[in-house]
Amino acid sequence: MSNKESFLLECYQLGIIKFGKFTLKSGIESPFYVDLRPLASDPKILKKLSNYLLELISIGNFDLICGVPYAALPMATAxxxxxxxxxxxKRKEAKTYGTKKLIEGIFSKGQNCLLVEDVITSGKSLLETIPEIENEGILIKDIVVVLDREQGGKEFLEEKGFKIHSLFNITEVCEILRKNNLISEEEIARINDFLKGNEVKFEKEKRLTYEQKLENSNNSFSKKIxxxxxxxxxxxxASADVLTTKALLDFAEKVGPNIVALKTHIDILIDFDFDETILPLKELAKKYNFLLLEDRKFADIGNTQELQFSNGIYKISSWADLVTSHVIGGETSLDCFLNVGVIAILGMSSKGTLTNA
Structure with a gap:
């Protein structure tokens, strides 16, 4: 008997795999149920497991390690x-207090992280976890898994470009258990029938063409775009973050034929003059058929916001097709923008931003 077989039998004694009839979270009735959480209660087995999983990969390729919450957390820790x-x-949900972090620990952007999962079925939990870690600038290419249920999740993730390293698959587990008279041929047959009929199928994401989106849209502004x-x-x-009217108009002339919209910060122009700046800019927008997006990031109460939008030297309401606005003032604060498109500011890239607070 190999060390790996012996180890599986040790794990089996903890009740990690049960055979019978079990209703899964998906509502499907399965002839077997896998729960690896009891492994965390046996330090010796957990230590052995960690070493078996580490043998599947080259440690030197990684800077960090992370377990998919929650069952894989003790495995990753070991x-x-x-x-x-x-x-x-990785938390399942960001804290609502303190630092409100989703990813805890010390890390740097560009570091390579080894992801650890207990069981892979559809790969859904991994697909939910990976983007949230990658959003922090951490790279994920490899995933180690204790048990592959052989229902398509491994293949699906490999198609996405991830390398999956599994310690066991369910076929291998059944063979070892049958060899040691721990399950019957009938149980194996039921499991095989179940696997054949319950492979997780993923429909390829259907992306609508702009023509299809236009046909389905009932918003006049969306249709215009x-x-x-x-x-x-x-x-x-195109983002026109320039300081003079000439630079703005030259830029618009240059990129106008190829863009859908020109994004401006009109209040940073050092020589702004409505007649000399806005009127020729509107002519260029008409000539090349592009929209004007003023990145004003409005953030005030409704009445003040309306005055900022319509009055002052910039008279934004008279020329902008779209504006950006924070939504902290509530829905009614956006009423003044009924005749233009609004892009809501829900996050910012600046360090220490409070937009997610």
């Missing part, structure tokens, strides 16, 4: 202790 790879912790996209075969918005 692997971290054995390998001295720094551990980061889509019509420009279709006509110009473009979805580009």
């Amino acid at each position: 692997m971290s202790l054995e390998s001295e790879l720094p551990l980061i912790i 889509l019509e420009i996209c279709i006509e110009k075969k473009s979805n580009l918005i």
Whole structure:
């Protein structure tokens, strides 16, 4: 008997796999149920498991290790202790207090993280976890899994470009248990029939064309944007962060034929004059059929916001097709923008931003 077989039998004694009739979270009735959480209650087995999982990969390729919450957290912790790879912790939900972090630990952008999962079925939990870690600038290419249920999740993730390293699959587990007279041929047959009929199928994401989106849209402003996209075969918005009127108009002239919209910060112009700046800018927008997006990031109460939008030297309401606005003032604070498109500011890239607070 191999060490790996012997180890599986040790784990089996903890009740990690049960056979019978079990209703899964998906509502499907399964002839077997896998729960690896009891492994965390046996330190010796958990340590052995961590070493078996570490043997599946090359430690030198990774800077960090992280377990998919919650069952894989003790596994990742044990692997971290054995390998001295720094551990980061992924929460299922960000805290509503304190730092409100989703990813806990010390890490840097660009570091390579080894992801640990207990069981892979559809890969859904991994697909939910991976983007949230990658949003922090951490790279994920490899995933180690204790048990592959062989229902398509591994293949699906591999198609997405991830490398899956599994310690066991359910076929291998059944063979070892049958060899040791722990399950019957009938139970194996039921499991095989179940696997054949319950492979997780993923429909490829259907992306609508702009023409289809236009046909389905009932918003006049959305239709206007889509019509420009279709006509110009473009979805580009150019950012005109310049300081003079000449630079703004020259830039608009240059990129105008190829863009859907021009994004301005009109209040940073040092020589702004409505007649000399806005009127020729509107002519260029008409000439090249692009929209004007003023990135004003409005953030005030409704009445004040309306005055900022319509009055002052910029008279934004008279020329902007779209504006940006924070939504902290509530829905009614946006009423003044009924005749233009509004892009809501829900997050910012600046360090220490409070938009997610």
